[in-house]
Amino acid sequence: MDIKRLLVANRGEIALRIIRACGELGIETVAVYSDADVDARHVRAADIALRLGPAPAIDSYLNIPAVIDAARSAGADAVHPGYGFLSERAAFADACVQAGLIFVGPPADAIERMGSKIGARALMEKTGVPVVPGSTPRDQSDEGIAAAATAIGFPVLIKASAGGGGKGMRAAADARTLADAIPAARREAQSAFGDGTLYVERLIARPRHVEIQVFADAHGSAVHLFERECSVQRRHQKIVEESPSPALTPSLRDRMGRAAVTAATSAGYRNAGTIEFLLDGSGDRASFYFLEMNTRLQVEHPVTEMVTGTDLVRAQLMVASGQALPWRQEDLAQRGHAIECRVYAEDPAAGFLPQAGPLALYREPSGPGIRIDSGVEEGTAVPVQYDPMLAKLIASADTRDAAIARAAAALRRFPILGVRTNIPFLIKVLEHPAFRAGDLHTGFVDAHLADLLSVDAPPDIVTSVARAARTAPPAGTGSAARAEDYDPWSRLNGWGR
Amino acid sequence: MARPEPGRRDVTRGAAAGEFVVRDGDRIERLYAVASGDVTWVFHDGAVYEIAFDADSAGRRRTARAHGALTAPMPATVVAVKVGPGDAVRAGDTLIVLEAMKMELPVRAPGDGTVRAVHCRPGDLVQPDASLIDLE
Numbered sequence: 001m002d003i004k005r006l007l008v009a010n011r012g013e014i015a016l017r018i019i020r021a022c023g024e025l026g027i028e029t030v031a032v033y034s035d036a037d038v039d040a041r042h043v044r045a046a047d048i049a050l051r052l053g054p055a056p057a058i059d060s061y062l063n064i065p066a067v068i069d070a071a072r073s074a075g076a077d078a079v080h081p082g083y084g085f086l087s088e089r090a091a092f093a094d095a096c097v098q099a100g101l102i103f104v105g106p107p108a109d110a111i112e113r114m115g116s117k118i119g120a121r122a123l124m125e126k127t128g129v130p131v132v133p134g135s136t137p138r139d140q141s142d143e144g145i146a147a148a149a150t151a152i153g154f155p156v157l158i159k160a161s162a163g164g165g166g167k168g169m170r171a172a173a174d175a176r177t178l179a180d181a182i183p184a185a186r187r188e189a190q191s192a193f194g195d196g197t198l199y200v201e202r203l204i205a206r207p208r209h210v211e212i213q214v215f216a217d218a219h220g221s222a223v224h225l226f227e228r229e230c231s232v233q234r235r236h237q238k239i240v241e242e243s244p245s246p247a248l249t250p251s252l253r254d255r256m257g258r259a260a261v262t263a264a265t266s267a268g269y270r271n272a273g274t275i276e277f278l279l280d281g282s283g284d285r286a287s288f289y290f291l292e293m294n295t296r297l298q299v300e301h302p303v304t305e306m307v308t309g310t311d312l313v314r315a316q317l318m319v320a321s322g323q324a325l326p327w328r329q330e331d332l333a334q335r336g337h338a339i340e341c342r343v344y345a346e347d348p349a350a351g352f353l354p355q356a357g358p359l360a361l362y363r364e365p366s367g368p369g370i371r372i373d374s375g376v377e378e379g380t381a382v383p384v385q386y387d388p389m390l391a392k393l394i395a396s397a398d399t400r401d402a403a404i405a406r407a408a409a410a411l412r413r414f415p416i417l418g419v420r421t422n423i424p425f426l427i428k429v430l431e432h433p434a435f436r437a438g439d440l441h442t443g444f445v446d447a448h449l450a451d452l453l454s455v456d457a458p459p460d461i462v463t464s465v466a467r468a469a470r471t472a473p474p475a476g477t478g479s480a481a482r483a484e485d486y487d488p489w490s491r492l493n494g495w496g497r
Numbered sequence: 498m499a500r501p502e503p504g505r506r507d508v509t510r511g512a513a514a515g516e517f518v519v520r521d522g523d524r525i526e527r528l529y530a531v532a533s534g535d536v537t538w539v540f541h542d543g544a545v546y547e548i549a550f551d552a553d554s555a556g557r558r559r560t561a562r563a564h565g566a567l568t569a570p571m572p573a574t575v576v577a578v579k580v581g582p583g584d585a586v587r588a589g590d591t592l593i594v595l596e597a598m599k600m601e602l603p604v605r606a607p608g609d610g611t612v613r614a615v616h617c618r619p620g621d622l623v624q625p626d627a628s629l630i631d632l633e
Contacts, residue, residue, distance in 0.1 A: 360531040412543035415529040458546040466537040466548040468508040469530035
């Protein structure tokens, strides 16, 4: 059952993350790519690289037959789906198994069971895990959805029954806003997941999003690796995640952890997964509600790795090849604090509009307690076809305050030019008094948007440098040699840099 | 690169492309800058500035488009056109819905006005700065 050659059915930073873990285990890797990613880092990092198809995801990274063909022709014996793309498609997990490949993830039937919000919720109710009031109306017409919303009580959230990641999700405060929200949610659901079925639920005011990492093996063991607080979101997508959550007490953490393990076990789950909860209140008296299960590795998994001292991808590969979980529950503990900031090519001032184009300058910071998981490099053209996340910056330290300070200082040393990014915005989040106080809820970004978007006029020093950059050699040719042409004195002494 | 007189700022290129070292008396700061098209991008202490190429005074952001033609902000697919020529619109109304990177991007009216012309249809792939709709 040992994995010898693994195909990574993904791109970007997560493909590189998986390739790295395989390298440590002596597993050969097969990268796949679309025409937009011919020169991408993940392609060069693998041992074998195969083209999947044209740039649109539907023709490449979402094309199940093309991925299976690639695995066959490369002689792979296993497939890791990463997150997004095909990672939560039961049909893909099934196709892998049919083709004799190990799927590094849960069994297809567990994906199916937890992938449907309706089915997952019914299962949770049966096993005694608390859920938020809501329903998937049998009548999926605009009128049917509106009637369900009225019955549940406003405000409501309308979401894709088949989806996750905030795609196809709309909030409606009242019947009037519902008219726009329903068709928009349906279109997004249809285009993102190929299924426009909508689900309506009660919107809990100022909830926290706190999720529990779970892990189960094929030998009947299941553990949790504590929580991640993911309340800082924009467009219902997480941008800053941390562990531990400032809201949990030991007893609440224990209750949520045990509920998450129950949820995973009842689903017949195997491998890494995440149980997302909405947390209403904080401390011992807070209530938590099952939101959904993500049947895959999460974007924010490094936060858990940093505080528990584990390697979740390595554990995924071990469990997928039939080995037992590398830890018992009593082996696991949280130590210190970790914060992840997702660096996106986007313009926060323009409603977080995704940005595309070449990264004219891109320099990652480094230092003690700083981990960068990225999929790009200087010169990479950020394509329009995929999620615009460039990198994840994970800072860990012994306390929350120290981790925040470390993350903010690292972001101040993370220059990216040529494409707008959310780095200035992330710094404002980390330095906001409410964030520092741990006063978080999923509406944090909207509630503090004006503060977070505030910009100062450029200081004099910036205009001086802009002027120097204009008179200097053009961008892209500014090697050290060109710099000498520009400043003949710099070749005579190396100091001051 | 001797120590400049206090109050006089010296800007020199650093060792890496795009890196600039600024010395002002004993103070040293490191910035990054790249000229790209008509703007110069500058990174300073976590903030990014886009300085207009032809002006010394600078804005952090491109000035917002006023009225007139509404354009596509990036390559995108038109998924819905909610208005037609002659329709009266109010500030903030959604006129067109674009989709890019799996996200819907509403194009909203910047002010009250009337739709003069619509230049796209659902399903069209539009390029950045392509005119989508004319308002008056």
